[in-house]
Amino acid sequence: MAAGIFAVRRDAGGIAVASGLAALILGTLAAVAWQARGLSALQIWDWRAVWFTIWQAALSAALSAILAVPVARALARRRFPGRRALVTLLGAPFILPVIVAIMGLIAVFGRTGAINETLRAIGLGEFSVYGWQGVILAHVFFNLPLSVRLILQGWQSIPVERFRLAESLGFAPADMSRHLERPMLRAVLPGVCLAVFLVCLTSFTVALALGGGPSATTVELAIYQAFRFDFDLGRAAALGLVQIALSLAALLMARHIVAPAAFGAGLDLDRGPAAPRGFHRLADAIAITLATLFLLWPIGAVAVQGLPRIPALPADVWAAALRSIVMALLSALLAAGLCLTLALTIARSNKSWLEAAGMLPLVASPLVLGTGLFILLRGHLSTDDLALPVTVLINAVMALPFGLRALIPAAQTLRADYGRLAESLNMTGMARLRLLTLPRLAAPLGFSSGLAAALAMGDLGVITLFATDQPTLPLKLYQLMNSYRMADASACAVLLMAISFALFWLFDRGGRLA
Incomplete structure (x- = not known):
């Protein structure tokens, strides 16, 4: 009985993440x-x-x-x-x-x-x-x-x-x-x-x-x-x-x-x-x-056109870039925390419904989720108040299925290789997280975080639903294109591309060096 209660408490984080994710996705779809x-x-x-x-x-x-x-x-x-x-x-x-x-x-x-x-x-x-x-x-x-x-x-x-x-x-x-x-x-x-x-x-x-x-x-x-x-x-x-x-x-x-x-098995020789x-x-x-x-x-053409123009970009573009970086980092950290908690619980409990909850974001597009959240919250918050937090949340949620695909196998391997040893040493809580879990899962966690940051940095979905005077860098780029300021748009595109790849590289590289 005590062991069962302990297992439930230990899995409470993952169950809470899965339940919250199901409530968010299914609740917004129900509102729609x-x-x-x-x-x-x-x-x-x-x-x-x-x-x-x-x-x-x-x-x-x-x-x-x-x-x-x-x-x-x-x-x-x-x-x-x-x-x-x-x-x-x-x-x-x-x-x-x-x-x-x-x-x-x-x-x-x-x-x-x-x-x-x-x-x-x-x-x-x-x-x-x-x-x-x-x-x-x-x-x-x-x-x-x-x-x-x-x-x-x-x-x-x-x-x-x-x-x-x-x-x-x-x-x-x-x-x-x-x-x-x-x-x-x-x-x-x-x-x-x-x-x-x-x-x-x-x-x-x-x-x-x-x-x-x-x-x-x-x-x-x-x-x-x-x-x-x-x-x-x-x-x-x-x-x-x-x-x-x-x-x-x-x-x-x-x-x-x-x-x-149905070709059958081979010896896995390295020859094509x-x-x-x-x-x-x-x-x-x-x-x-x-x-x-x-x-x-096409990428080379943008770089050739836009690279020399980057120093001359107006101040509002740099403000949009800073805003996008902050949002991308918040989305990546939120996605990493949700992914890690859910992946560890799935590896420990092997409950199929938890993994199914993690895949729920594939059912709906960001635009549909944004519409549902607006319907649910429009009587409580203004569109300007909704724009940035909703964008951060949806970007993090949409990155979850990709992060889970990288983290679940690694978490299951970690559990099989070190689970009994950690339990015999009574290694629990923050000590287990700091000394065992994070060092062993740093590489897939860094990859999934970098992917979430890059996808959030370049997203031009939810933010377009809301009339906001705080555009992200992709939205600013789209506005420059619409106003036919193609030289500034090319420079903005190079900046956006560089930041997106840099964020992915920093997270991925950091995970591999940890």
């Missing part, structure tokens, strides 16, 4: 559902936004997966100097502020960008980066690296012995593709497409900056317009319900559609598939070069 009162508030343009959201997410997912296949295959079967750095670099767009990447795409694909200058020089029509084509382009830019990494893992999951056997049997590249690569792709590609589809389904900043208009409005953008311009909370809430339904449908599909390729020569070598080189150019050119 109550305010919506069904879907009768939706107009014909809203249903067109729903259709465009599904269509652009499906097309973006298909293009990202199709273009990622030759790049992943080339990286899987080629070894060259800088390959590991390039694979690592493919993860950079995940923490790159979305608005910075959009600035880069405008610099390259915009009216005065290099692409349109070339098209005009050879007598072809211009490419417009605004509208549905810009939304698709930006989503492919963000999700191509994710698709490459996921498909590359699929290639690396094929045991080397299968490739050696194929070589000994004299398989040509076409035979290798038919018997090994295509079965792997049939198993991996559905999951890749669904992951990208879900990301594009809840994309807001891309549609805000490059979309708009009746033909390129997503559900997220429609929620923002109904909330901010029309102040039609019923319509915004109804759109939020549609957004939740789409996300749940995609998550349920993701759980049932992926099937294993055979590297055919001739045309195949040239094709692999072209695929890697084009993907690298597509991903790095």
